[in-house]
Amino acid sequence: MHQPTTEPRPSIYYDYRVHAPWLPSQHGAQPRHKVVIAGSGPAGMVAALELARHGVPSVLVTAELQVSQGSRAIVFTRRSMEILQQVGTAQRMTENGLPWRFGNSIYKGQTVFRMEAPHSADDRFFPMLNIQQQYMEEYLIDACAASGLIDFRWGNKVVKVAQQSDHAIVTIDTPEGEYVLATDWLIAADGGRSSIREGLQLKMEGASYEGLFVIADIRIDLPFPTERLAFFDPTWNPGNTILMHREPHGIWRVDYQLPPGEKPEDALKPESLKARIDAQLAMIGHGGTPWEMDWCSVYSARTLTLPDYVVGRVLFTGDAAHLLPIFGVRGANTGFQDAQSLAWHLAFVIKGLASEKLLANHSAERVGAAREIIDEAGKSTRFMAPPTRGFRVLRDAVLSLSRTQDFVRPLYHWRTSRPHEYTHSMLNSPGDDNALFTAGPAHGAPPQNVRLGADDFLLDHLGGGFDLLYFTDAASLPQPLQDVIAEVRGRGVPVRVTAVGSATPVQGADQTFADADGHFRQRYGISASGGAYLLRPDQHVCARWLTLDATRLQAAFHQALPQ
Structure with missing residues (x-):
């Protein structure tokens, strides 16, 4: 019989709740x-x-x-x-988390690259x-x-x-x-x-890298902002990399690479953890600052x-x-x-x-x-943890040059996770105007958010079904489009129609957003009335038109819902 532990997990900041089993x-x-x-x-x-x-x-x-x-x-x-x-x-998440957008790559005490993730007034959330x-x-x-x-x-x-x-x-x-x-x-x-x-x-299928890394969460008071800190080739861990992140409740993540051949069980011994964390704190000018361990683990890059x-x-x-x-x-x-x-x-x-x-x-x-x-992650991993002598020589050359040469510094970029664009999805409409657009999210891309008010954004109003964004100054949607939407809804497909541009509600639309300054149109690359985007239930674009008609809308739904 399966007997999961009934003892709350240990933590110095999180109060674990043990739930009753379903029997x-x-x-x-x-x-x-x-x-x-x-x-x-x-x-x-x-x-x-x-x-x-x-x-x-x-x-x-x-x-x-x-x-x-x-x-x-x-x-x-x-x-x-x-x-x-x-x-x-x-x-x-927002109420209790720590937002940030900058990352620092540090070599021999010098910040050689500073990453700045894009953030605009149209974004509800930080990067x-x-x-x-x-x-x-x-x-x-x-x-x-x-x-x-x-x-x-x-x-x-x-x-x-x-x-x-x-x-x-x-x-x-x-x-x-x-x-x-x-x-x-x-x-x-x-x-x-x-x-x-x-x-x-x-x-x-794929590859596993030989390098091992320790994650250690410690409670400590450090006067650094919430930014990613990456230390390359530190004196106490030569040839390797250390990452640091601030977490809520006074916790800091210390993530460091182990020398080749060291066993995980040895790396997690209290004396090993203490020596290395103390060395890292000393390197950043906070040696002797008291700290307390919460959790630690070992992982490998795969x-x-x-x-x-x-x-x-x-x-x-x-x-x-x-x-x-x-x-x-x-x-x-x-x-x-x-x-x-x-x-x-x-x-x-x-x-x-x-x-x-x-x-x-x-x-x-x-x-x-x-x-x-x-x-992309393979490139980052090979830079953070070079798997061969050749990669290490190249990485070390970048480290050395980065102290004086600007052109090599972007090689430190950690290629942050981003939403995949389903450019070649079978659900994308082949008969739309995707290739004619010069701006806006393309086939398979997630939508671009748009600020609609002080605490009101486009994505607050989308999702859960197909979304048709229709750009118009007219009082109503063209009747042929309304007929296609009614037919699709009649088959049980959830469709929400959002009219963009009119100052008053548009007949045939479920919601209408004004666009007096044209900012919404600019974000989506629409310059004339009658343009449109069709978003899938996961909000990714499956069709977009400079001018939409009923035949092409019907074809887009047919493409997105294969029978």
């Missing part, structure tokens, strides 16, 4: 479910919440009785916050927000409890999966023994050590992905689908994008709005995103 004896016979989700990490819970937004219930099972141990993911990007806004947790993963998971758990469509089962561990042609049989172990669930679809969000992936004997995230009736997402280096904040942030994509694709298939070809599109898009990230 089969306390419930009746189990029906066949639409969706079972294995794993209560960021990807699993966002997938459940997104499915719920589309009206699809799910059962979420997790082996543990409490949120994850340690801060783990601590940096969340603007796009992640936009996704979390959709599922109702962004406000709590980055620091908050420990326990809090993020807590907020998602509360949202799951409030949804009414998520059956959250603590202390339930998936131990076996058997696939049939149209469903999966999932064996789950609990503190009182096993039971079986039948489900149309199983989402494997059970993390980097996915037992479901292992049980199906699936192999990941760039691996499954070649397909749809395996029969099992759908892989998050770290169960791919393993990415944390450099550039790619772990949880990529998982959010995975989960958002998977949920709307799956919901539309379950509701009969599209065929299972839609799931193949999800896999192709997200595998493509993982491979793009692997390419």
Whole structure:
């Protein structure tokens, strides 16, 4: 029988809550479910919440009785916050997190590169927000409890999966023994050590790097702003790299590379941790400052992905689908994008709005995103932790030149995680005007936010279905467009129409935003009345027109919902 720990995890800043296990004896016979989700990490819970937004219930099972141990993911990007806004947790993240936009690369005591992430008045969220993963998971758990469509089962561990042609049989172990669930679809969000992936004997493609890194969270009072600090080739750890991040509640993340050959168990000994953290504090001028350890771990950099995230009736997402280096904040942030994509694709298939070809599109898009990230993260990893003598010689040359030569300094850029643009998605409309635009988000890109008021932004009003942004000064949408929208809605497809430009409500639109100064049009590259954008349920662009007519709108919906 599965016996998860009932002791609260130790922490000097977070109060762990131990939840009661879900026990089969306390419930009746189990029906066949639409969706079972294995794993209560960021990807699993966002997938459940997104499915719920589309009206699809799910059962979420997790082996543990409490949120994850340690801060783990601590940096969340603007796009992640936009996704979390959709599922109702962004406000709590913002209220309790630390926003930032600058990163510093330091060599021999000199700041040789300063990264500045773009930020404008049109952005609701900062480029980055620091908050420990326990809090993020807590907020998602509360949202799951409030949804009414998520059956959250603590202390339930998936131990076996058997696939049939149209469903999966999932064996789950609990503190009182096993039971079986039948489900149309199983989402494997059970993390980097996915037992479901292992049980199906699936192999990941890519590379693992030999270097090991220690993460240590310490409580200490340091007078530095919330900015990324990267120290290259420090005197106490020659040839290696140290990263530092401020976290809420007086916690600092210290992330350092180990010398070749050192074993993880030796690196995590208290005396080793103390010596290295003391050396780092001394190097930054704060030797002797008292500090207290909260949590520590060892990780390695890996760039691996499954070649397909749809395996029969099992759908892989998050770290169960791919393993990415944390450099550039790619772990949880990529998982959010995975989960958002998977949920709307799956919901539309379950509701009969599209065929299972839609799931193949999800896999192709997200595998493509993982491979793009692997390419970029590999560059960052090879700079942070050179895998060969040749890479180290090159990296050391950059370090040396950067003290006096401006042209090499951008090589320090850590290629921060960004939302993938589905440029070649099968859902993009081939008959639109994408190639004629000179500005605005292109095929497959997420939308650009626009400030509408003091605390009012475009993305506050989008999401949950298809969004048609129609730019017009007229009093109403053309009747042929209204007819197409009515027909699509008649098939059960959620569509919201937003008119942009008119000072008064536009007949046929669900909402109207004025654009007296033309700023909205400028952001979207629209210069004349009649232009439009069609956004998918994950807000990514699937069609845009300089002038929209009913025939092309109908064709775009047909393309985006394959039958």
